[in-house]
Every structure is written in C-alpha cells, then in structure tokens.
Amino acid sequence: MSLSPFHLAIPVNNLEKARTFYNTVLELEEGRSSDHWVDFNFFGHQLVIHYKDESNKEDIHTNPVDGKNVPVPHFGLILEWNVWQNFADMLSKKGIEFIIEPYIRFKGEKGEQATMFFYDPCGNALEFKSFRDISLIFEK
Numbered sequence: 046m047s048l049s050p051f052h053l054a055i056p057v058n059n060l061e062k063a064r065t066f067y068n069t070v071l072e073l074e075e076g077r078s079s080d081h082w083v084d085f086n087f088f089g090h091q092l093v094i095h096y097k098d099e100s101n102k103e104d105i106h107t108n109p110v111d112g113k114n115v116p117v118p119h120f121g122l123i124l125e126w127n128v129w130q131n132f133a134d135m136l137s138k139k140g141i142e143f144i145i146e147p148y149i150r151f152k153g154e155k156g157e158q159a160t161m162f163f164y165d166p167c168g169n170a171l172e173f174k175s176f177r178d179i180s181l182i183f184e185k
C-alpha cells in the first residue's frame with residue numbers, strides 16, 4: 046500500500062513550549078515557521094502547530110478502552126513494531142508522563158498491537174501504535 050503524507054494542524058497555547066517538545070522531546074525536524082505557527086516533519090507527514098489563545102480551550106473527553114480512559118480527540122501514527130519499541134523506550138528515558146503507559150493489546154491474537162498515549166505541553170493527546178502484522182490494520 047502506498048501512502049500519501051497527511052497534513053495536520055493542531056492548536057497550542059504556548060508556541061515555544063510546544064516547539065521545544067516536538068523538536069527536542071519527540072526529535073522531529075522543524076520546517077517552515079512564523080510568529081504564529083511551526084511546521085514539523087512528523088515521520089514523513091506534515092504537522093503544524095498553530096498558536097491559539099488558551100481562553101478558547103475545550104474540555105477533555107475520554108472513551109473507555111481496555112479499562113483505560115482514552116482521550117478524544119487524539120492523533121498519532123502507526124509505526125513499525127521495532128520503531129515503536131525504540132520510540133517508547135526513548136520517551137520513557139526522557140521522562141514522558143504517559144496517559145496510558147506503553148502496552149500490548151490482543152497479545153498473541155489476530156490484531157496484536159502496541160499502543161501508548163501522552164499529552165504535548167499544550168494538552169493535545171497523542172497516540173503511537175504498532176501492529177505485529179501491519180496487513181491487519183483494517184481487519185475486523
């Protein structure tokens with residue numbers, strides 16, 4: 046399957062804190078920027094952080110999954126199995142405060158997947174996951 050890069054723009058209430066997080070903690074390469082937004086290379090996709098006044102902040106909602114409160118909305122990527130593990134290890138070493146610690150769902154079953162959730166410094170929820178067999182990504 047050939048994938049096209051996606052473009053995602055998200056609000057941040059502190060541009061410099063968010064810039065530091067995406068550049069230094071997640072180790073994403075910075076692209077173009079202005080006083081109000083910054084582009085990042087998000088594993089080959091274009092992620093843009095846009096300054097948004099905090100007074101417009103919405104309430105955080107969650108949905109229960111596997112007995113955990115999954116934040117909605119959230120965004121992220123599906124990484125290769127070993128890349129996901131290395132990324133999870135890097136984030137743990139950097140002291141990321143996980144909403145949902147890295148763990149394996151459906152272990153040993155069809156659709157086995159790894160997942161983890163955390164917030165950026167401006168309250169955007171991110172999920173990074175991986176499938177043991179990537180061909181099962183849309184399998185019912």
